[in-house]
Amino acid sequence: MAQLENIEAIEKRLWSAADLLRTGSNYASNEYFMPVMGLVFLRHAYSRFLNVKDDIVASLPSRGGKTRDLTKADFSQKGAIFLQEKAQFDYLVSLSDDKDRAAAVVEAMESIEADYETLSGVLPKAEYHELDNEVLGTLLRTLNPDELKKASGDIFGRIYEYFLTQFANDKAHDGGEFFTPVSLVSLIAHVLEPERGSVLDPACGSGGMFVQSAKFVEQMKANPSERLTFYGLEKNPTTIRLGKMNLAVHGLEGDIRKAISYYEDPHELLGKADYVMANPPFNTDEVDAEKVKRDPRLPFGLPGVNKKEKVSNGNYLWISYFYSYLSEKGRAGFVMSSQASSAGGEEAKVRQKLIETGAVEAMIDVRGNFFYTRSVPCQLWFFNKDKPAEHKDKVLMVDARNVYRKVTRKIFDFTPEQEKNLNSIFWLYRGQNERFIELVQSYVDQVLNEAHSCFVNQGNTVSASEPLPDFIKAVNKLFDAMKPFLDSLPEDGAQAETDSELRKALGDLDNHVGAYDGLRQDTQKQWNESDSNTVKELHFFADEQSSPALLAEGSRDLVKLADHAYKLATRLIELCEKELDAKSSDLWKSAEINGARKSNLRKEAEAARKDAVEQLKRVRYFYKQAHWLLSRFPDGELRDVEGLVKLVNHTELASNDWSLTPGRYVGVAPEEVDEDFDFEEALRDIHVELAGLNEEAVDLAAKIARNFEELGV
Known part of the structure; x- marks a missing residue:
């Protein structure tokens, strides 16, 4: 996009x-x-x-x-x-x-x-x-x-x-229960990797689990309609319609039936599903215990009954259902309230029995604000009834609460690269080390591609075909337009120091751009001639002293130089117009330089600066992805990483009340010094925050006005 x-x-x-x-x-x-x-x-x-x-x-x-x-x-x-x-x-x-x-x-x-x-x-x-x-x-x-x-x-x-998101946020339909954020669904699908077979979602909502499963198969260059069969349950007739529409628009078909999953099993898939994926309602407490106590989908018993003869909390009903639906080799991935992983009482007993089956494969902690209608954190659970023997008594704990992107004030998600990095932990867990290597290689490739695109844009951006050269041209063009007026001024005038600084800044920028392009070409040659098919060889290209690292550092330096040159140019314009009365001079091309028209040289330079800066940031961004992976898994093998991941055995789980909360085991990640603090990005976040507050204020005012209208006030 x-x-x-x-x-x-x-x-x-x-x-x-x-x-x-x-x-x-x-x-x-x-x-x-x-x-x-x-x-x-x-x-x-x-x-x-x-x-x-x-x-x-x-x-x-x-x-x-x-x-x-x-x-x-x-x-x-x-x-x-x-x-x-x-x-x-x-x-x-x-x-x-x-x-x-x-x-x-x-x-x-x-x-x-x-x-x-x-x-x-x-x-x-x-x-x-x-x-x-x-x-x-x-x-x-x-x-x-x-x-x-x-x-x-x-x-x-x-x-x-x-x-879908807006309707969820607007509470126009069931408080948003029908919609699970794509970011979480995609992560579940890519961890499960549903290649072929039956996919069941007993709380299917708008069918997002099915769509993302199909997209995974499409990424394999296969036809999901031939590989996967979808079965869904949903209680709300309107949401069923939405789910069927969502499937159809993606060229998919599925058997979605109206049912209350606590009491009904119309698909009769007990012990037959190849994959179970779901985001069920959290913490429900109105399930009739008498109706479900003999349900064969509850092999571990009821998770607790209150004085009203209701199940105290429905979380472990869902968890038991998901386990029971799986075939002997089935796998499940689902979203669950963070309360469930360490719940006590009868729920803890159910959890212990579940863990002792050996089917609990992994847990992922996700921070709050990933959902549109609730800000609470959640966890992703994964079952595998066909776990390898060496993992039978272990659970992979992943704490991803520090992995996120801030989309709006209230909504976070994973970037595509963050999702791949989390996926790579599972590849290492499964011994698929070559996939880890391929991901790091792709990041190094991307670093070089992005560096190349600083000079020759390979994308679809219309405003700048050669971001760095075009920015230099734009600032020089702006400076050239000011020169006739500047040359008419005394050499020791108020503008002289800024004029001199701008000339120097443009020279420094030009020199750094030339050196950067030379480094880029040398790095590309090294990469082409290398045989980086092992983690050890890749370390050379992702080490902090490597050529890609120098490219990443160089891109940061160029961002600073570009920003500095543009600020000096704008400062010189303001000095000329506000203090030196440039607008009254025939030598000052006012409309061309900084006029009110839609396009002037200052605006063109600002647009070129943004294009160049964004392109340069992409170089550093992809380098940091490679560095993130290799610094945490330097041998290309799964290992415990403080604050991120730990493979925990059942003995340790037992000594911790059979808790499945990742943060209880992985520890706290060491604080990282942010050497790349980005003031522009920080300012963007502030604007996001302000925009969110303003939108809320407008919405609230509109709702108040409508309420007054309904009251006839």
């Missing part, structure tokens, strides 16, 4: 437009969820349809000069949904105001349901007749912006997830 730099702004704009339904229809906030998601579904489906259509058409067989028609199967194999012309979003957007848009949207939905039996009666239809024709037209056009029409990649997939 790098080609769409302003994706966050577009998402917010689309969400604001979708919010029209609050005022343009008779729907309350919890009712307009489905009609909006229905349109986002259509647009997302169309995006995926277009992404694969050309490749499908090019590969279609022909006979007698006639090419056969496109089919549903063609698109399912590509992870997309087949759309008849009447269901294609461009067609719906093109409808004129005299056309009944609601009827057209309903017809589109019906055509999809006719082609996909699993969607029969699922897609929203009748809801659209409640909408004003003009409002519906505005909504269709808004969901089809020009920026997205030409975008590559799964852009609308992100927007689809963003809308």
Whole structure:
């Protein structure tokens, strides 16, 4: 998604437009969820349809000069949904105001349901007749912006997830229980690695576990529809519809049934599931103990009953179910409340019995703010009924609370690299050391690619094709525009010192850029000539004195030099305009240098600086990923790392009340000195915080206003 730099702004704009339904229809906030998601579904489906259509058409067989028609199967194999012309979003957007848009949207939905039996009666239809024709037209056009029409990649997939997130955050549907953050689901899928077989989610919500499982298979260059079979349970009919839509838009099908998982098992998968993945409701206390006490899915007994004859806490009901559903070689990964791993009483007894089976494979501690509707920390549990003998009496403890990225004030996630680094711990645990080596190699490759891109941009950024050279050109161009006026001033004037500093800064920057490019070329040559297929050899390239390390350090130095040169240039502009009355001189090109127009030389230099700085930071970022891995696992073997990971045996677990809380075993990581403190990044975080507070204030004011309206005040 790098080609769409302003994706966050577009998402917010689309969400604001979708919010029209609050005022343009008779729907309350919890009712307009489905009609909006229905349109986002259509647009997302169309995006995926277009992404694969050309490749499908090019590969279609022909006979007698006639090419056969496109089919549903063609698109399912590509992870997309087949759309008849009447269901294609461009067609719906093109409808004129005299056309009944609601009827057209309903017809589109019906055509999809006719082609996909699993969607029969699922897609929203009748809801659209409640909408004003003009409002519906505005909504269709808004969901089809020009920026997205030409975008590559799964852009609308992100927007689809963003809308789910917003509805969760807005509590428009079940307090957000239907949506598990993609970051956590992806980590579960990549730890489990569901290559083929049955995948069960007894609390499936919007089907995110199924989608991420399918994406894992797609990464293997295989067809998930041929490899995986999905089974889901969900109590809420609306959420079931959403789950089926989510599967369909990814070219997937699944058997999702309405059921209360505490009391029902309609799939009858006890002991048969190859994979179980779930994010169940946490800490429920209303399960009827009498109804479940003889359930064969509870081999370790009830986890405690209160005076009302209710199960005191449902966490261990879910944990027992997940274990029981697994086949003899089955694996499970699920999200659970952090309270469960060290709970006492009857829950502790269930936990002990569970651990003694040898099936508990790993635990991951995740810090708070990964969920959209609750800020509490959570844990990821992993079961494996086919663990190797050497691991049978051990549990891998991973404390990932210090691994995160701050997305907004209230939402954190993992970067793709952070997720891979956590995955690599499991590769080492499984003896897949070559995958660890390949990951480090990929980071060194990326360091060199990013360094090369400082000079020749290989991405889709339009504003700077050669970030470093273009920045130097932009600052020099700005300086050149000021020179006629500067040359007319006395050499000992107020501007002289800044003028001299800027000349020196530009010279230093130019020299450092030349040296940096030479170092880059030398490092690339060393890397090409090396045979870095062992951890020992890789250490040379990730050591703090290595050439890639020097590139990383050089990139940091260049960021400082670029920032310094730009600040001097802006300081000189302000000095000339505010103290030397430059604007009244014919020699000062005011409009060109710093005018009010949309594009001037100062703004161009600032944009070029941002591009150059961001590109330079990427060099250091990928070096730090390689260093993170090799500094923690210097031999390319699993080992205990203070504050991160420890392989704990059952004896140690027993001596700690059979607790499965990673932080209790791994210790505290030594404090790291942040030599790369980034003031610009810190300022960005402050802006994120402020923006979040401002948005909350606006939302609160709007809610108060609506409440007053409802009261007739």
